[in-house]
Structures are given as structure tokens and as C-alpha cells.
Amino acid sequence: MVTQEIELNDALARAGIAAWETDLAELIVQLGDDLPSHILVPAIHRNRTEIRDIFRRAMGGAGRPAPTDLSDEPRALAEAARLHLREKFLRARVAISGANFAVAETGTVMVVESEGNGRMCLTLPDVLITVMGIEKVVPAWRDLEVFLQLLPRSSTAERMNPYTSMWTGVAPGDGPRAFHLVLLDNGRTDTLSDPTGRQALRCIKCSACLNVCPVYERTGGRAYGSPYPGPIGAILTPQLRGIARHPVDAQTASLPYASSLCGACFDVCPVRIDIPEVLIHLRGQVVRQHGWRARIGSDEALLMAGLGATFRSPRRLAAAERAAGLAGRFVGRSGRIGRWPAPGMLGRWLRFRDLRVPARRSFRAWWRSTGGDEGAGR
Amino acid sequence: MTHRPATAGDPAREAILDAIRRAFPDRRPVEVPREYERAGGGTRSGREIVDRFAERVAEYRATVVRTGPYGLSRTIAARLAERHLRRLVVPDGVPAEWLSDAAVEIIRDEPPLSLADLDATDAVLTGCAIAIAETGTIVLDAGPDQGRRALSLLPDDHLCVVRGDQVVDGVPDALARLDPRRPLTWISGPSATSDIELDRVEGVHGPRNLTVLIVGE
Ligand code: SF4
Numbered sequence: 001m002v003t004q005e006i007e008l009n010d011a012l013a014r015a016g017i018a019a020w021e022t023d024l025a026e027l028i029v030q031l032g033d034d035l036p037s038h039i040l041v042p043a044i045h046r047n048r049t050e051i052r053d054i055f056r057r058a059m060g061g062a063g064r065p066a067p068t069d070l071s072d073e074p075r076a077l078a079e080a081a082r083l084h085l086r087e088k089f090l091r092a093r094v095a096i097s098g099a100n101f102a103v104a105e106t107g108t109v110m111v112v113e114s115e116g117n118g119r120m121c122l123t124l125p126d127v128l129i130t131v132m133g134i135e136k137v138v139p140a141w142r143d144l145e146v147f148l149q150l151l152p153r154s155s156t157a158e159r160m161n162p163y164t165s166m167w168t169g170v171a172p173g174d175g176p177r178a179f180h181l182v183l184l185d186n187g188r189t190d191t192l193s194d195p196t197g198r199q200a201l202r203c204i205k206c207s208a209c210l211n212v213c214p215v216y217e218r219t220g221g222r223a224y225g226s227p228y229p230g231p232i233g234a235i236l237t238p239q240l241r242g243i244a245r246h247p248v249d250a251q252t253a254s255l256p257y258a259s260s261l262c263g264a265c266f267d268v269c270p271v272r273i274d275i276p277e278v279l280i281h282l283r284g285q286v287v288r289q290h291g292w293r294a295r296i297g298s299d300e301a302l303l304m305a306g307l308g309a310t311f312r313s314p315r316r317l318a319a320a321e322r323a324a325g326l327a328g329r330f331v332g333r334s335g336r337i338g339r340w341p342a343p344g345m346l347g348r349w350l351r352f353r354d355l356r357v358p359a360r361r362s363f364r365a366w367w368r369s370t371g372g373d374e375g376a377g378r
Numbered sequence: 379m380t381h382r383p384a385t386a387g388d389p390a391r392e393a394i395l396d397a398i399r400r401a402f403p404d405r406r407p408v409e410v411p412r413e414y415e416r417a418g419g420g421t422r423s424g425r426e427i428v429d430r431f432a433e434r435v436a437e438y439r440a441t442v443v444r445t446g447p448y449g450l451s452r453t454i455a456a457r458l459a460e461r462h463l464r465r466l467v468v469p470d471g472v473p474a475e476w477l478s479d480a481a482v483e484i485i486r487d488e489p490p491l492s493l494a495d496l497d498a499t500d501a502v503l504t505g506c507a508i509a510i511a512e513t514g515t516i517v518l519d520a521g522p523d524q525g526r527r528a529l530s531l532l533p534d535d536h537l538c539v540v541r542g543d544q545v546v547d548g549v550p551d552a553l554a555r556l557d558p559r560r561p562l563t564w565i566s567g568p569s570a571t572s573d574i575e576l577d578r579v580e581g582v583h584g585p586r587n588l589t590v591l592i593v594g595e
Contacts, residue, residue: 078581120583124493142554145549192398
């Protein structure tokens with residue numbers, strides 16, 4: 001994930017180095033020349049037949065080809081990937097890994113996984129390079145007792161994931177002979193300096209918030225335009241890309257709006273990140289960044305500006321209330337305003353929704369003429 | 379390129395630490411609430427802990443075999459025969475008694491095998507450092523009866539011997555007993571993936587078959 005964030009594979013390719021993904025789903029994404037769509041299951045947008053076709057077409061160019069009679073059974077596909085990658089693991093001299101946690105107190109780095117490709121990378125090649133965001137560091141060894149119980153349960157609903165590896169430097173006669181740890185900032189200290197936004201750095205990438213998000217469910221992960229899809233991506237990506245300091249590209253600026261603010265993500269998050277709060281905070285930043293032009297550029301912005309002006313003055317509010325009461329009498333039918341060919345946003349809105357007809361007389365007008373005496377002036 | 383560990387005075391290290399300090403100048407030490415079950419907090423007896431471990435490992439689709447101390451070598455031999463395993467690699471510290479009944483080719487990892495030779499074996503037999511009942515986990519720490527990490531990774535069958543007194547109650551108990559300076563591998567069932575249509579398949583890269591042999595009275 002973090003290597004995708006820094007586009008390491010592209011940089012390696014430009015330097016003439018062949019880098020191969022070893023996670024089954026990442027391999028499917030790489031061979032299909034594609035983008036990941038989920039934190040935990042990055043190839044969830046591909047069905048078994050597509051995966052078989054990708055393997056048949058692309059494995060040969062990358063190394064050991066897929067068997068010609070490869071079926072689309074998940075077991076057979078996993079076996080093909082196993083054989084294809086085993087050959088690479090036995091020959092690779094350098095591996096690059098990410099990390100889930102690191103411990104400041106002991107210098108230990110840790111990878112949590114299911115398939116064993118992580119163990120292969122951490123154990124077989126001569127040189128191991130681990131690239132890790134600085135937010136992965138926890139203070140003490142015993143803090144792992146919290147996260148090792150939290151992560152698998154929130155991520156895959158297992159009591160424990162199949163493999164967890166922990167290492168502290170190199171071990172003579174066991175595993176790589178050289179270990180390099182790259183601690184990555186790339187926008188994280190900027191994120192840390194924002195008192196509201198910094199909670200996004202608590203994320204342990206369990207993907208629970210993706211699985212419950214109605215927006216993610218409709219759009220899929222690739223719409224988020226970054227390796228971090230779903231609700232967490234909507235608050236993390238804009239911050240890592242510097243939204244607090246300078247305007248960002250249109251897709252990134254749209255991410256804080258990719259939410260109905262239903263709050264399901266906040267409910268499931270094991271580290272209690274208030275994602276809706278950060279989304280609203282970032283929306284404010286987008287508006288400020290894009291200035292006045294963005295504020296009056298849309299019907300919605302125009303409407304809000306008009307409402308703001310109206311609510312600011314009691315006189316204008318009274319006039320608007322009178323006008324609304326009068327207008328309602330003309331366009332309303334049996335107490336409702338239905339489909340009505342109004343221009344712009346109002347017309348589009350009314351195509352699918354009814355409005356209640358505004359009261360003929362506003363509360364304030366009634367109060368002025370009756371002094372609050374019930375029954376009077378009906 | 380020269381070897382350049384990040385030490386005090388290193389410009390890259392100073393730059394990143396400085397950026398963190400500037401980003402969060404008003405930080406204070408936090409008190410972490412630890413109201414969960416800590417090490418030593420469990421109330422289960424030794425027997426209950428071992429039973430629970432056996433049950434939870436089995437839920438991962440691993441094979442669990444329980445045996446008394448005198449039946450271990452026969453149990454190992456029976457399991458090797460049942461799985462039709464012929465070439466067994468063992469770390470140098472595995473006691474000879476474990477293997478006295480095994481009718482298979484036994485390859486000691488001493489001197490260490492090449493990766494290709496290791497890949498050509500059928501199975502590995504190891505001990506473990508500890509095991510965790512709550513999560514059905516075995517933990518290897520590269521001790522003499524476990525060997526280097528590659529041993530329990532390349533062969534397709536892993537047989538792991540767990541003594542009853544090695545099983546602890548929960549994850550905090552395990553962390554309290556493990557040495558972070560050793561390379562640690564936590565194993566909870568065989569390798570698995572759900573990457574294709576969320577259909578669970580055992581075994582992508584690690585051993586596809588895990589047999590846990592629990593030795594108790
Ligand atoms: S934001 Fe919370 S729920 Fe979402 S991936 Fe991160 S830790 Fe999991």
C-alpha cells in the first residue's frame with residue numbers, strides 16, 4: 001500500500017529494475033495492469049474468469065506461465081499463482097515489504113498477513129527493505145497486545161490472522177543479511193499538525209469502514225484514485241496530498257464529498273476515528289482553497305448565498321415568508337408541491353420529491369398579531 | 379554505497395524528528411487505559427487452557443492430534459504415513475526420540491540446505507516457543523528445535539509439536555514471555571487467501587497443511 005502511495009514500482013521500472021507483486025490479489029492487479037480496489041482484497045473487482053484470463057495472458061511474460069488448461073476454480077488459480085511466484089521467491093535477491101506496526105522500545109518491525117508471501121519476502125532474499133509510514137510506530141512492546149487483538153478481528157473477523165512476523169534487525173544464519181528500514185513522511189507530519197485531521201493517522205488499515213460504506217459499495221475502490229479507498233481514503237488522501245496548504249487536483253478535492261455522512265464508518269472503526277467530523281472539516285478546506293469562484297459556481301452555492309442573505313435580516317426573512325406563503329397557494333396541490341417545471345436545481349429536486357406547502361402565515365406574523373394567544377386570529 | 383545507520387546527528391533522522399516536533403508542539407504523555415485482560419489476568423486452569431487451544435487450532439482447518447509423552451514418536455510416524463510424506467526436514471535441535479519410529483528420509487538442516495533443496499522436501503517437523511489458547515496460535519522463535527524461519531515456510535506440510543506447558547492463555551501472556559530480539563513467527567492455521575471472489579482457499583505461499591501435535595498427560 002505504502003509503496004503504491006509513493007509509486008515505487010514505476011520508479012523501479014524507470015531504473016530498469018523488475019519488481020513483482022507477491023500478494024495474490026496484488027499480482028492479479030499487476031498482471032492486469034490495473035488499480036487496487038480494496039485495502040484487504042485489492043482484486044475484488046475481478047471475477048474468477050477474468051482472473052483466469054489475466055493469468056493465461058500475462059503470466060508467461062512475467063515468468064513461469066500458467067498451465068494451458070487452467071480452470072477458473074479459485075483453488076486452481078491460487079495453485080497457479082503459488083507455482084509462478086515460488087520460482088521468483090527462490091531467485092529474488094532483494095525484497096521490499098511494508099509493515100503493520102513497529103515498536104520504538106525494542107526496534108521490532110511487524111508484518112501481519114494471511115498468505116505467506118510476506119514471510120517469503122522477509123525470509124528468503126539476501127536484502128530486505130521495509131518501507132513504513134511514521135505513524136506505524138507504537139511506543140512499547142506491550143502495546144502490541146492491543147493491536148494484535150484488534151486488527152485481525154476488525155479486518156477479517158478472525159481471532160488471529162494466519163501469519164504474523166516480527167523481527168528486530170538481522171538474525172545471523174536466519175533470513176536476510178542486510179535490512180534497511182525506510183520511514184516515510186510524505187505528508188504525514190502535515191496531517192499531524194492539523195488537530196482535527198490528525199486522527200486519520202491512527203488508522204490500522206483494517207478496512208472495516210470500507211465494508212460498511214454505502215458510497216464505497218456503489219462506486220468501488222478505484223474511484224478514490226489512490227491506494228487508500230473508502231472512508232479512510234476520503235480523509236487520508238486529501239491530507240497526504242497537502243489539501244491544508246495548497247489547492248489539490250479535482251478528484252482529490254472531491255473525496256471529502258464522497259460520503260452521505262451516515263456515520264457507519266465511525267461506528268465500526270476499532271480506533272475510533274471520527275471520519276464524518278474530518279470529512280466536514282476537509283470540505284471546509286476545499287471551499288476555502290477554491291475561493292469565491294467555487295462558492296458561487298454552483299446552483300447549490302448560489303442557493304446557500306441567498307439563504308444566508310435572507311436569514312441575516314429579519315426584514316428580508318419576513319418578506320420571504322410572505323412570498324413563500326403566497327406562492328405556495330398557486331403551485332401547491334392538496335398541501336404539497338409536486339413535480340413542477342422550476343428552473344435549475346429546484347426543478348431537478350422536485351422531480352423526485354414533494355415539498356410541503358409553506359404556511360400561509362408565518363409563526364412570527366401570527367405571534368405579532370395575537371401575542372401568542374391560542375385560538376385567537378385563526 | 380556505504381552503510382549508514384540512522385544515529386543521533388544524522389541529518390535525515392533529525393529532519394524527520396524535527397518535523398514531528400513542529401507538527402505537534404503541545405503533545406503530552408498519555409495514560410493508556412488498560413482495562414482489557416492483561417498478562418496473568420486469566421482464571422483458566424492449565425487443563426482448560428490446553429483444551430481451548432486444541433479446539434481453536436482445529437477451527438483453522440489445521441489437524442490437531444493429542445498424545446501422551448510416550449506416544450509422540452509413534453504419533454508422528456503415523457501422521458507422516460497418513461499424509462504420504464517421504465522427505466522430512468528437521469532443525470538440528472529436534473530430539474532424536476521424536477523421530478525414532480518415522481519410516482521416512484530425514485534431512486537435518488545442518489549444514490543449512492540451499493533454498494532449492496529445502497523446497498524439494500515434503501514436510502518439516504518443529505517444536506515451538508509457546509502457543510496461545512485464546513487465538514489458537516503457535517509461535518516460533520527460531521529456537522534449536524525450530525530452526526531458521528525458512529524451514530517452516532517452504533515445505534508444504536508443517537508438523538509442530540506443542541507441549542501442554544507451553545500453552546498460555548491469551549495474547550498478552552504470550553508477549554510477556556517472548557523475547558522481541560529473536561525473529562518471531564506467529565502461525566494460526568495454514569496459509570489462506572480469500573482474494574478470489576472472497577472464496578477461502580487454504581495455501582497460497584506457506585504450508586498448505588498444518589498438523590499440531592499436542593503432548594500432555
Ligand atoms: S479508518 Fe478505522 S475502520 Fe477504516 S481502515 Fe482505518 S482503522 Fe479500519
